[in-house]
Amino acid sequence: MMDGADQSIWGEDERQEAVTDTQGYVTADGRQIGGVLMELRNITLRFGGVVAIKDISFDIREGEIRAIIGPNGAGKSSMLNIISGFYTPSEGELWYKGAKRPAMKPYEVARMGVARTFQNIALFEGMSVLDNVMTGRLTHMHAGIASQALWWGRARDEEIANREKVEKVIDFLEIQAIRKTPVGRLPYGLKKRVELARALAAEPSILLLDEPMAGMNVEEKEDMSRFILDVNDEFGTTICLIEHDMGVVMDLSDRVVVMDYGKKIGDGPPEEVRANQDVIDAYLGVAH
Amino acid sequence: MLYRTAGQFKTSYQADQALFPIRQDAVLLGIILIFAWAILPLVASEFAYQTLLIPILIYSLAALGLNILTGYAGQLSLGTAAFMGVGAYACYKLVTLFPWMNPIVAILLSGVFSAGVGVLFGIPSLRIKGFYLAIATLAAQFFLVWLFEKWGWLYNYNASGAIQVPNLEMFGVYVAGPQASSVVQYFVVLGVVTLMTLICINLTRGTLGRSWKATRDMDIAAELIGINLMRSKLTAFAISSYVVGVAGALFVFMWRGAAEPNLFDIPLSFRILFIAIIGGLGSVLGNYLGAILIVGLPVVLNTVPEALGLPISSATVEHLNVMIVGSLIVFFLIIEPHGLARLWALIREKLIIWPFPH
Numbered sequence: 226m227m228d229g230a231d232q233s234i235w236g237e238d239e240r241q242e243a244v245t246d247t248q249g250y251v252t253a254d255g256r257q258i259g260g261v262l263m264e265l266r267n268i269t270l271r272f273g274g275v276v277a278i279k280d281i282s283f284d285i286r287e288g289e290i291r292a293i294i295g296p297n298g299a300g301k302s303s304m305l306n307i308i309s310g311f312y313t314p315s316e317g318e319l320w321y322k323g324a325k326r327p328a329m330k331p332y333e334v335a336r337m338g339v340a341r342t343f344q345n346i347a348l349f350e351g352m353s354v355l356d357n358v359m360t361g362r363l364t365h366m367h368a369g370i371a372s373q374a375l376w377w378g379r380a381r382d383e384e385i386a387n388r389e390k391v392e393k394v395i396d397f398l399e400i401q402a403i404r405k406t407p408v409g410r411l412p413y414g415l416k417k418r419v420e421l422a423r424a425l426a427a428e429p430s431i432l433l434l435d436e437p438m439a440g441m442n443v444e445e446k447e448d449m450s451r452f453i454l455d456v457n458d459e460f461g462t463t464i465c466l467i468e469h470d471m472g473v474v475m476d477l478s479d480r481v482v483v484m485d486y487g488k489k490i491g492d493g494p495p496e497e498v499r500a501n502q503d504v505i506d507a508y509l510g511v512a513h
Numbered sequence: 514m515l516y517r518t519a520g521q522f523k524t525s526y527q528a529d530q531a532l533f534p535i536r537q538d539a540v541l542l543g544i545i546l547i548f549a550w551a552i553l554p555l556v557a558s559e560f561a562y563q564t565l566l567i568p569i570l571i572y573s574l575a576a577l578g579l580n581i582l583t584g585y586a587g588q589l590s591l592g593t594a595a596f597m598g599v600g601a602y603a604c605y606k607l608v609t610l611f612p613w614m615n616p617i618v619a620i621l622l623s624g625v626f627s628a629g630v631g632v633l634f635g636i637p638s639l640r641i642k643g644f645y646l647a648i649a650t651l652a653a654q655f656f657l658v659w660l661f662e663k664w665g666w667l668y669n670y671n672a673s674g675a676i677q678v679p680n681l682e683m684f685g686v687y688v689a690g691p692q693a694s695s696v697v698q699y700f701v702v703l704g705v706v707t708l709m710t711l712i713c714i715n716l717t718r719g720t721l722g723r724s725w726k727a728t729r730d731m732d733i734a735a736e737l738i739g740i741n742l743m744r745s746k747l748t749a750f751a752i753s754s755y756v757v758g759v760a761g762a763l764f765v766f767m768w769r770g771a772a773e774p775n776l777f778d779i780p781l782s783f784r785i786l787f788i789a790i791i792g793g794l795g796s797v798l799g800n801y802l803g804a805i806l807i808v809g810l811p812v813v814l815n816t817v818p819e820a821l822g823l824p825i826s827s828a829t830v831e832h833l834n835v836m837i838v839g840s841l842i843v844f845f846l847i848i849e850p851h852g853l854a855r856l857w858a859l860i861r862e863k864l865i866i867w868p869f870p871h
Contacts, residue, residue, distance in 0.1 A: 309737055310737075311737060331736045332738075332739050332741045332742070336739050340738065341738075343734060347731050347734035348731070349726060349727050349730035349731055349734070349735075350731075351730050352723070352726050359723060360723045360726075361738055363720060363724055363738070363739055363740060364739035366720045368720065370721065370748070373721055374712040374716055375715065376532075376715040376719065380720070381527075383720075384526075384719065385525075385526045385527055388529075423738065427739065
C-alpha cells in the first residue's frame with residue numbers, strides 16, 4: 226500500500242485535528258502548490274450491502290491538478306459525487322478549507338465553491354450557450370424578485386456585471402461564435418467545452434471534472450487538455466479529475482489517486498504511481 | 514430585407530440584454546401596442562369586445578401563468594382552472610368585505626391568495642414529477658371546485674350558490690358589474706395583461722427564469738451547480754398561480770359578470786393547457802397566438818360561412834370547432850411541439866436572411 230504521502234503529513238494521532246498544513250510543495254515544472262484545500266478522511270460509502278468505497282483517505286491541495294484513476298467500477302465517480310455532495314458518505318469525514326463539512330445538500334456544497342462537470346453531458350438543452358454559462362453564476366446573483374420583475378436596480382446591475390465575467394470565460398474557452406446558439410444544436414466536443422465553461426463561470430475554489438475527455442478524438446483531447454492546464458495556470462483553480470486516458474492523466478496531473486474495487490491502491494506523483502506494483506496488477510491483471 | 518439585422522451592433526452588455534435587441538422586433542411590438550391601445554378601441558363593436566378582444570386577453574394571461582409553470586419550470590399542472598377560481602373567489606370576497614377597495618387593487622391582490630394555494634398544492638412537486646405530479650394537481654382541481662360549492666362563506670351564502678359581480682366604481686367610472694361598459698373593461702384588462710406580461714418576460718429572462726429552465730431541462734445538474742430545487746419549483750408555482758389567479762379574477766369581474774363553481778371545472782383547465790401547447794410551451798408570445806386561435810376559431814366558423822352564404826347550424830359549428838382544435842393539437846404535438854411561437858421564430862429567422870439566404 227502506498228499511503229506514504231498521507232502518513233508523512235498527518236501522524237495517526239493528529240488525524241482529528243483541523244488541517245493546519247499550509248506548506249505545500251513545488252512541482253517539477255516549478256509551480257508552487259499550496260496547502261491542503263480538501264481532505265477526505267476514511268471515507269466509506271455503502272449502498273445497502275454493496276460497499277462502493279472502502280475507507281479511503283486522501284487530500285487535494287490548493288492549485289493542484291489531482292487525478293483519480295482506476296478500472297471501471299472502482300468507485301471513482303462515487304468519490305466525485307461525495308465531494309460534490311450528491312452522496313453522503315456512510316462513514317468518514319470531509320474537511321474543506323480547514324473545517325469539517327457537515328451533511329449538506331448539493332446546492333449548498335456548490336455555493337461553497339465546488340463546481341463540476343458530468344460524465345454524460347448534463348447541459349440545459351433548451352437554453353442558449355450564454356444562458357447555460359450564466360446559470361453557472363446563479364450562486365453569485367442575489368437580486369430580489371421585485372427587482373428582477375422590473376429588470377431595474379440590483380437585478381439589472383447584476384446581469385451586466387455577471388455577463389462581463391461570463392464573457393471572460395467564453396473568451397477563454399474560445400466559444401464566442403456559438404454564444405447565442407441553443408445548446409441542443411452543438412456537436413459533442415463543443416458541448417463538453419460549454420459544460421466546462423458553466424462550471425468555470427461559478428469561479429469555483431475546486432473544480433471537479435468527471436471524464437472530461439470521454440468520447441473525444443485526439444485533437445479534441447489535446448484542446449481539452451490545454452484548456453484544463455490553462456484554467457489551472459491562469460485562474461489558479463484547484464482541479465480534481467477522473468479520466469481513463471492514461472497518457473492524459475500522467476501528463477496533466479500533479480498527483481494521482483488510484484482506486485480499485487472501492488479501495489485506494491496508490492497515491493502519489495504520476496511516475497511513482499506508474500511504478501507501483503499494485504497499480505500495474507490492477508490494470509494488467511495478475512498471474513495466479 | 515425588412516428584417517435585416519446587419520449593421521445593428523451592440524457596444525454594451527446592457528444594449529445586448531435589452532428587451533428587444535433587434536430594432537424590427539421593437540417596432541413590431543410598438544405597432545401591436547398602438548393597435549391594441551388606440552386603434553382597436555376606436556373600431557371595435559360590442560360584439561368584438563365580448564367575444565374576441567376581452568376573452569383573448571384573459572385566456573392569454575391564464576395560459577401565460579400556466580406556461581411559467583409547465584413551459585419554463587417543467588412542472589405539469591392540470592389545476593389551472595381551480596387556481597383561476599381561487600383568484601375569482603378571493604376577488605369577490607375582497608370587494609364585498611372591503612367595498613372601498615379599488616377594484617384593480619383587489620384584482621391584483623386576489624392573485625396573492627391563489628399564489629398561496631398554488632404553493633400548497635405545489636409541495637408534491639418536490640418529490641414527484643411528470644404524470645404523477647399532473648395527477649396531484651388534478652386533486653387540487655377537484656378539491657377546490659368542491660370547496661367553492663360547499664363553503665358558503667365564499668359566495669356570501671347566496672341562494673344561487675354563484676357569485677354575482679357587483680357594480681364597482683373607480684374614479685367615477687364603472688369598471689365591473691352590469692353597468693360597466695365594454696370599452697372600460699377592455700382597457701382595464703389590457704392594462705393588467707400588459708403589466709403582467711412585462712413582469713413575466715423579465716422574470717423568465719433573469720436569474721429566476723434561468724433557474725426554472727435549468728430545473729426543467731436537467732434537475733440533477735441544476736442542483737449540483739447550486740440551484741435550490743425546492744425554491745425554484747415553489748417560486749414557479751407561486752408566480753404561475755399568481756398570474757393565473759389574476760386571470761381568474763379578470764375572467765369573472767371583467768368578462769363573465771357571474772360565476773358558478775363548475776365554471777372552474779376541468780374543461781377550462783384543459784382549454785388553457787391547449788392554448789399553451791398550441792401556442793408553444795416555454796414562450797411568452799405563444800400564449801397570445803394560441804388564445805387568438807382557440808378563442809377566434811369558433812367566431813370565425815360562426816360568421817365566415819354565413820357571410821359566404823353557406824348556412825351552417827350552430828351545432829355543426831360546435832362539432833367543427835372541436836374537430837379542428839383536436840386535430841390542431843395532434844398536429845402540433847407531432848410536427849411542432851414548440852407550437853405557433855416556434856413557427857413565428859422560424860419565419861423570423863428566414864426573414865432575417867431573406868432574400869439572400871447565403
